[in-house]
Amino acid sequence: MAPGAVHYGPPRIAGPALLLFAAVLGVTSLGSDAPGRLLIGVAVAGALSAALWTLGGPALSADLDAVRIRRVVGRHQLPWSAVRSVQADSRRRSRAVEIATDEALFAVPAILLGRASPGEVVTALSELLTRSRSRQTTPEPGD
DSSP: OOOTHHHHOOOTTHHHHHHHHHHHHHHGGGGGGGGHHHHHHHHHHHHHHHHHHTTTOSEEEEESSSSEEEEEOEEEEEEEGGGEEEEEEOOSSOOEEEEEEOOOEEEEEEGGGTTTOOOOOOOHHHHHHHHHHHHHOOOOOOO
């Protein structure tokens, strides 16, 4: 990433740990009855999907050009010129970072930000937004 870039996501160790957990559950299902194997199978599927999510990279990243949001299905890259506001929403039980454009509101839950709080993320993103806008309005030398 470029200097000044930020990225937020679950710790990288979470993916391998969840894969190990899924393997252990799979082995324990060998000695279970049919209903037990079904329940363990559901748990294994959940652990595998969570592991793949954490191994997929940061949920939120940004630099002076754009903010990128990774979702379960697809990714969004929003140029700073399209971003209207960045704020922390702590009204709900699950706190989140909200990024608003004219067309949509993107919410990234705090659980996907790793160890950073929504307030810390908003501060960093707001600084990048300000720097990006000042860079866009400052004429280049020789213009």
